[in-house]
Amino acid sequence: MNNSKLKWNILYATVLIVLVAEVCFFLWLTNAFK
Amino acid sequence: MTKLDWIVLTLTLAGIICYGLYKSKHSKDLDGYFLGNRNMPWWLVVLSIMGTQASAITFLSAPGQAYTDGMRFVQYYFGLPIAMVVISIVFVPIFRRVKVYTAYEYLEQRFDMKTRTLTAFLFLVSRGLSTGISIYAPSIIISSLLGWNIYLTNMVMGGLLIIYTVSGGAKAVAYTQQLQFLIIMAGMFIAGYMVVHLLPQGVGFKEALETSGNLGKMNIITSGISDKGFNWNDKYNMWSGVIGGFFLALSYFGTDQSQVGRYLTAKSNRESRLGLLANGFIKVPMQFGILLVGVLVFAFYQYRSQPIFFNQTRVMQAKETAAKPMLENLEAQFRDAMENQQVYQVNIIKAKTVAGAEKMIAVYNDSLKSGAAAMQRLKKQYTEVLNTALPGGEKSDTNYIFLYFVTNNLPKGLVGLLIAVIILAAWGSIAAALNSLASCTVVDIHKNIFRKDCSEAKSYRLSWQYTLGWGLFSIFVAMFATNMGSLIEAVNILGSLFYGVILGVFLVAFMWKKIQGTAIFWAAVTSQFIIIAFHLLQNSRMYHGIKFEFLWYNPAGVILVFFFCFMFSLFLKKKQDLVAA
Numbered sequence: 001m002n003n004s005k006l007k008w009n010i011l012y013a014t015v016l017i018v019l020v021a022e023v024c025f026f027l028w029l030t031n032a033f034k
Numbered sequence: 035m036t037k038l039d040w041i042v043l044t045l046t047l048a049g050i051i052c053y054g055l056y057k058s059k060h061s062k063d064l065d066g067y068f069l070g071n072r073n074m075p076w077w078l079v080v081l082s083i084m085g086t087q088a089s090a091i092t093f094l095s096a097p098g099q100a101y102t103d104g105m106r107f108v109q110y111y112f113g114l115p116i117a118m119v120v121i122s123i124v125f126v127p128i129f130r131r132v133k134v135y136t137a138y139e140y141l142e143q144r145f146d147m148k149t150r151t152l153t154a155f156l157f158l159v160s161r162g163l164s165t166g167i168s169i170y171a172p173s174i175i176i177s178s179l180l181g182w183n184i185y186l187t188n189m190v191m192g193g194l195l196i197i198y199t200v201s202g203g204a205k206a207v208a209y210t211q212q213l214q215f216l217i218i219m220a221g222m223f224i225a226g227y228m229v230v231h232l233l234p235q236g237v238g239f240k241e242a243l244e245t246s247g248n249l250g251k252m253n254i255i256t257s258g259i260s261d262k263g264f265n266w267n268d269k270y271n272m273w274s275g276v277i278g279g280f281f282l283a284l285s286y287f288g289t290d291q292s293q294v295g296r297y298l299t300a301k302s303n304r305e306s307r308l309g310l311l312a313n314g315f316i317k318v319p320m321q322f323g324i325l326l327v328g329v330l331v332f333a334f335y336q337y338r339s340q341p342i343f344f345n346q347t348r349v350m351q352a353k354e355t356a357a358k359p360m361l362e363n364l365e366a367q368f369r370d371a372m373e374n375q376q377v378y379q380v381n382i383i384k385a386k387t388v389a390g391a392e393k394m395i396a397v398y399n400d401s402l403k404s405g406a407a408a409m410q411r412l413k414k415q416y417t418e419v420l421n422t423a424l425p426g427g428e429k430s431d432t433n434y435i436f437l438y439f440v441t442n443n444l445p446k447g448l449v450g451l452l453i454a455v456i457i458l459a460a461w462g463s464i465a466a467a468l469n470s471l472a473s474c475t476v477v478d479i480h481k482n483i484f485r486k487d488c489s490e491a492k493s494y495r496l497s498w499q500y501t502l503g504w505g506l507f508s509i510f511v512a513m514f515a516t517n518m519g520s521l522i523e524a525v526n527i528l529g530s531l532f533y534g535v536i537l538g539v540f541l542v543a544f545m546w547k548k549i550q551g552t553a554i555f556w557a558a559v560t561s562q563f564i565i566i567a568f569h570l571l572q573n574s575r576m577y578h579g580i581k582f583e584f585l586w587y588n589p590a591g592v593i594l595v596f597f598f599c600f601m602f603s604l605f606l607k608k609k610q611d612l613v614a615a
Binding site: 008018019023029030032034 | 108112115116118119122123243244246247248252253254255272307311314315318319322
């Protein structure tokens, strides 16, 4: 895999990881303020 | 509104207009926004993507949505970042490689003219209707502030918007979107800060969330699963958000010309992708923040007196009818219930400072919940009486909640700024939508039908005429937007009716090389017919089957297009074989 493609893949993965982290945070908030 | 508010409102709007007009006359950097010169950097791409999507409805209706239904609306955005990744990988390289001006142009290259015209037509219908609803949102503000009739306000606001757009406003918006967006975000942040600041002593941000959470407003993540299994009729849950929201966002950002036009004007593939991915990063936290303002406003009204119905103009009109005594009676009951609630809330705060008072807090919490349910019943009764007394007009008050809070509680000057923020958001998105409607009509419909090469001057005149035409159509639609409830929902329901099918056509184009024009055309027509017919059927009294909420229309549209493509291609192949034999 060339360098540029790897960088893009890392960026795409980061977007998805951030989404998962946000959902986890929201899940925690939902339970904390039930 | 006070004099100071009017001054701030006028100065902010005039300042933005003058700055935009000055920049659009003295700089050529952003001509790509309209001419397809493809020279926009990624940060301008993301600002114009967000500015186009964030209309007045986002800032007016979303806090009201959170106030009435809680935070769960945020789940609807969970599919968006995934869609941004898919569009960056699949859609952007294809659109840019074939160098199209509108997304539908690609469909003519891939299939045929009739498929291009059909999808462009579906886009025009859905975008034209939702632009009408977008015009209605700022009209609510003006009619509330000035006490004008909502229909008259629609005409005045729509008329002004058309003049603004055709006289170069869309271009001015492009130049000021960055500044506008910053003002808008600052305005919402200040509003959120002010709500917390205005809470009674002893109640801070955390306590406000606890208060709202107690009454079910912190329902950010919901599963949609009950004892009876998965509820397809549950509007917003994790699954409808991730799956339905993904298809909706994929269609909106991947095939809606008002968005495709934004990132196609970026300098390169890289800039288009970065713009889209930045949108994927920002959107969920941004919507969360806006909804959180609504939840904080809800907490605020647990300690302060709230009206039973937030659209005060409508209440005043209803009190001029025979329903006045009944309305006043219900108001008195609501006031009593509210005062009891406030006592419970204060007691909870006090009890929290006492060690071992958990049981007492639990008792107060139960009383609060039953009190809230009683208030809800009174509100429902009041709304029914109100709507019987005034049969026309807007039946729900969701879109008025945030506006009522802003005009009645924020300090002088800030009210004017926030109203300016909402109007600015309306201008940005409506000017961009009218612009994309006009350009799509000229490029995909007019030039195709008349098959004439237009001179630049004629194209300009045509686009001017179509902007005017779409503006008038939008005003016409705005007249019927009064009974749509939460506007943010209404716009998304409307989009979902068409987006699944449009997306299905594009996905077949990208993924299924064997399919040709006739099969996809008839598959799209049939699928669109089924989706609309099903929507009408399940909202009629005749229907008793499982109900599906609107977000599911998006994946359903895609699946139907693929299914009918398969069926029609089989049929057409058989026909071809027979002809060949």
